[in-house]
Amino acid sequence: MSVSEKINRRDFMRRSAFAAAGVALTGLGFKNDKVKVVLIRHAEVLDGEGKPVPEVLQQMVDEAVMTLTSCKEPLPAWQTLFKAEDIVGIKTNVWRYLPTPAALEDAVKKRLLEVGVDEERIGIEDRRVRTHPLFQKATALINMRPLRTHHWSGIGGCIKNYINFGEDWPSYHPDSCADLALAWKLPQVKDKTRLNILSVLTPQFHGRGPHHFDSRYLWPYKGLIVSRDPVAADAVGLKLIQAKRRLHFGEEVELETTPKHIRIADVRHGIGVSDLDKIELIKLGWQEDILI
Numbered sequence: 001m002s003v004s005e006k007i008n009r010r011d012f013m014r015r016s017a018f019a020a021a022g023v024a025l026t027g028l029g030f031k032n033d034k035v036k037v038v039l040i041r042h043a044e045v046l047d048g049e050g051k052p053v054p055e056v057l058q059q060m061v062d063e064a065v066m067t068l069t070s071c072k073e074p075l076p077a078w079q080t081l082f083k084a085e086d087i088v089g090i091k092t093n094v095w096r097y098l099p100t101p102a103a104l105e106d107a108v109k110k111r112l113l114e115v116g117v118d119e120e121r122i123g124i125e126d127r128r129v130r131t132h133p134l135f136q137k138a139t140a141l142i143n144m145r146p147l148r149t150h151h152w153s154g155i156g157g158c159i160k161n162y163i164n165f166g167e168d169w170p171s172y173h174p175d176s177c178a179d180l181a182l183a184w185k186l187p188q189v190k191d192k193t194r195l196n197i198l199s200v201l202t203p204q205f206h207g208r209g210p211h212h213f214d215s216r217y218l219w220p221y222k223g224l225i226v227s228r229d230p231v232a233a234d235a236v237g238l239k240l241i242q243a244k245r246r247l248h249f250g251e252e253v254e255l256e257t258t259p260k261h262i263r264i265a266d267v268r269h270g271i272g273v274s275d276l277d278k279i280e281l282i283k284l285g286w287q288e289d290i291l292i
Helices: 009-016 054-069 074-081 102-115 133-137 160-165 180-185 230-249 261-267
Strands: 024-026 029-031 035-041 088-091 122-125 140-150 154-156 193-204 223-227 279-285
Touching: 035 054, 035 230, 054 074, 054 102, 054 193, 054 223, 054 279, 074 102, 088 102, 088 133, 088 160, 102 122, 102 140, 102 193, 122 133, 140 160, 140 230, 154 160, 154 230, 160 180, 180 261, 193 230, 223 230, 230 261, 230 279
Parallel strands: 035 279, 088 122, 088 140, 140 193
Antiparallel strands: 024 029, 035 223, 140 154, 193 223
């Protein structure tokens, strides 16, 4: 398969088709029998140096958004989520060992510009989002970061990525970061997130200690997990990490910290769905060693 080869559109539509009747937007997800999460992979999204191939990554992002919105073309799909008059904050992650890929930021920004959002109304930021002028005025947010294991919260995913909107980050750390979802209730954030993208291009599935990085446990999974619901995206991400750990270690090896914040975000804070039985996982693209 060449880098330029695209997923067959007819096969894609057949795999990702779903009943659209009765779908209604509610906050972060869809009110329907199940919350949709798209897992899309491509065997050639990483080059020989392990860096994302921009055109392949763009295709993956578009296919995922098209699936979530039931649109057949990229631009109408993005127009379902964003309007030209929006002020859009892209919450990224700059952790130096495993940051949000610049190619992923570029892919999302490209589509926002095509929707008609002026470049001056698009911001990309991580640690200074709370005080960033554009994020203070944002009408819409996009949340995206790499998936990895984490010393304090078990895993770092979509829910944890909003900790930077809080004024006192350490206040979210007690009890294994159980109440990370409180950040999603802050006025600057509440009900503004239109899309969550969890990068599983090279997730980290194991680590120990506060710095918690070990390149031996980076995994070229070559995928993205995309959803309107951050809790559902993290629940799928956790399942993937657990499956990889069983495969790698040959047995069930518990995470250093139990990621209880995912379930609590659902049952205590109501910001999304953590029950895998209530999640419709739509798998697109490369299926080899998909694990889940």
